[in-house]
Amino acid sequence: MQRRDVTVYQTNRQSPALGIKMRRLLVVRKSNFLWYALILSVSILVYISSQSLLAHYINGDQIFYINFYHSLKQAPFSAVTELQLINTGSAEPLYGYISWIFVNLGFEKNTYIALSNVLLTMAVGLAMKNSGANPIIFLFVVTNFYFVVLLTSAERLKFGYLFFALLFAFPGKISIVSGLLTPLFHFQMFINYASLFLGRFAEMRVKDFKKLSTLVPFVALTIVAAFGVYYIMEHYGASITFKVEHYSAVNTFKISDFVRLLGLIALALVLSIRFGTLLAYMAPIAISVALLGPERVNMIGFVTLLFIAAKNKQLMNPFFILLLSYFSFKTIDYIKNIYAYGNGFVI
Incomplete structure (x- = not known):
């Protein structure tokens, strides 16, 4: 076979793969x-x-x-x-x-x-x-x-x-910078971080910690998080303590406060999340509900569930779609209240 023929033959063999890539x-x-x-x-x-x-x-x-x-x-x-x-x-x-x-x-x-x-x-x-x-x-x-x-x-x-x-x-x-700045806009974001950090920790296995590619970022993140918490508490601890005490005094602990959170946990189980991992994700949120009340914390529970669903490729799960539909429908009354009363939160 001549050299030109070989070249043409090789090109023809490669063209289907090249076409698929294109x-x-x-x-x-x-x-x-x-x-x-x-x-x-x-x-x-x-x-x-x-x-x-x-x-x-x-x-x-x-x-x-x-x-x-x-x-x-x-x-x-x-x-x-x-x-x-x-x-x-x-x-x-x-x-x-x-x-x-x-x-x-x-x-x-x-x-x-x-x-x-x-x-x-x-x-x-x-x-x-x-x-x-x-x-x-x-x-x-x-x-x-x-x-x-x-x-x-x-x-x-x-x-x-x-x-x-x-x-x-x-x-x-960019994500590193934004991650460091996030709590300085609202201290409540620490609850999000605690939830994702503990959840990710629960997902890791012993063998993961033997890999430097996993261990080094995890240790570095832990150190940065500890320093960030120390800095915030050193400079703004009094304000945070006052807020927690105020909301705790206003919010009377009730079992019913956990109904929505339990609903999110049940849905997460439907999305095939291991129970132990789910407890790690939800533990900081549950503690926050007890201290601050559900109205200020349920948003974090929903965001955490959204993260879990995205991570596990379950965003199109029918049960999750049903939850999303409920929250979109709930928006209607909120918007009506804004136009009628100048405040979305009107009972």
């Missing part, structure tokens, strides 16, 4: 384009709807946040912490500092919050894309009751979850 590449590119188009479209809708919802949300906790934002006008940077404590009773530093920057750049509060809502939406969308989720799950999440609460009333917590979502949206150096 088709796969085109499918991936088309999928990416559709995801980016969906994220952009939803983000625009979130911005528009945020402007409308925020214009009507003027009661409840928003009274304090509106007053705080206006108090930052012409205020020196050094006064941010004191003004935040006076107006909102909170001490997380980064929320106040970012608000100070935006108010002194001339942004109206609703525009500032609407823009942050867009960033949260994009971060969540990219995180879900990276997890291999079906786009329909992203639509369920952005219409979820807890997500809409973040868009409207839970301002500090919103920034915490924004940087938390960046952990999964941009794995690498």
Whole structure:
């Protein structure tokens, strides 16, 4: 066989494999384009709807946040912490500092919050894309009751979850930075970290700790987490203790407080999660429910379940879809309350 014939023969043998690779590449590119188009479209809708919802949300906790934002006008940077404590009773530093920057750049509060809502939406969308989720799950999440609460009333917590979502949206150096900054927007994010840390620890086996590739990051993460907790407690321990004591006094311990959490645990078992691992994930949340009450902690339980479902490729499980549908339906009354009473949390 001549050399030219051999070359043609080899090329013909390689072409089917090459064609398969090209088709796969085109499918991936088309999928990416559709995801980016969906994220952009939803983000625009979130911005528009945020402007409308925020214009009507003027009661409840928003009274304090509106007053705080206006108090930052012409205020020196050094006064941010004191003004935040006076107006909102909170001490997380980064929320106040970012608000100070935006108010002194001339942004109206609703525009500032609407823009942050867009960033949260994009971060969540990219995180879900990276997890291999079906786009329909992203639509369920952005219409979820807890997500809409973040868009409207839970301002500090919103920034915490924004940087938390960046952990999964941009794995690498950006995720390290965002992970360190997350608790400085809302100390409640420590509960999320404790839940994921203990859950991941429970999933690991003895042989995993014999691998340097597993052991070194785990030890490094433990050291950083310990240092972070020490720093926060050293500088903001008094504020955290006061908050916990206040919520504990207001919240009377009741077995019924655990009903929703038990429902999430039952669903997680349906999603084929080992019971021991599930207990590790949920233990910090259960303790927090007992101390702070369910209303402030159930969101963390849902986020943890979302993480578990994504990790175990169970996002399209019919039971999980049913839960997502319930929370999307629950959003309707919340939005009605905003337009009717200026507060989403009206009994």
